[in-house]
Amino acid sequence: MRVGHGWDIHRLAAGRRFILGGVQIAWDKGPLGHSDGDALFHALCDAILGASGLGDIGLHFPDSDPKWKDSDSGRFVAKAVEMAGNRGLKPANADVTVILEKPKLGPYREAIAANMASLLGLSTEKVNVKAKTAEGLGPEGAGEAVSCHAVVMMEEVA
Numbered sequence: 001m002r003v004g005h006g007w008d009i010h011r012l013a014a015g016r017r018f019i020l021g022g023v024q025i026a027w028d029k030g031p032l033g034h035s036d037g038d039a040l041f042h043a044l045c046d047a048i049l050g051a052s053g054l055g056d057i058g059l060h061f062p063d064s065d066p067k068w069k070d071s072d073s074g075r076f077v078a079k080a081v082e083m084a085g086n087r088g089l090k091p092a093n094a095d096v097t098v099i100l101e102k103p104k105l106g107p108y109r110e111a112i113a114a115n116m117a118s119l120l121g122l123s124t125e126k127v128n129v130k131a132k133t134a135e136g137l138g139p140e141g142a143g144e145a146v147s148c149h150a151v152v153m154m155e156e157v158a
């Protein structure tokens with residue numbers, strides 16, 4: 001078993017589409033970013049790469065590369081899973097924590113978990129999505145940013 005951790009933060013700006021875990025969130029702001037700015041998928045991607053000893057997201061998908069402009073960040077997760085597979089590793093479970101003051105993620109949780117499960121090749125009971133406010137503190141608390149932590153366990157392919 002190998003464990004990996006990932007973290008990401010994106011500034012929220014007016015008029016941007018808010019995509020999180022591949023799901024569109026109804027909100028008047030969204031993440032700035034070269035790709036779709038999906039902080040959850042970026043953190044998840046880094047957790048997979050971390051567990052697999054494969055560096056980090058910027059190494060494989062540099063934001064200087066026009067190829068990744070406005071990219072669906074699910075592609076980064078899928079590619080990380082594929083690269084881990086080439087090393088004989090596959091996801092065993094994943095847990096993420098989103099720090100977002102508003103809106104509440106309750107209505108989106110199942111859809112996000114379903115996207116994660118599908119990308120990781122796991123059943124939905126092996127993925128978990130948590131959300132926290134920042135109690136008004138810091139950039140997330142001011143509604144200026146969304147951040148996400150991810151932990152992934154990888155196991156050797158039988």
Ligand code: C5P
Pocket residue numbers: 099100101102103104105106130131132133134135
């Ligand atoms: O941050 P706080 O402890 O107040 O969050 C309480 C609960 O509200 C969380 O455990 C989570 O279930 C939910 N929550 C949410 N979406 C957010 C923040 C919190 O669904 N953006």
Ligand code: MG
Pocket residue numbers: 008009010033037038039042
């Ligand atoms: Mg990011």
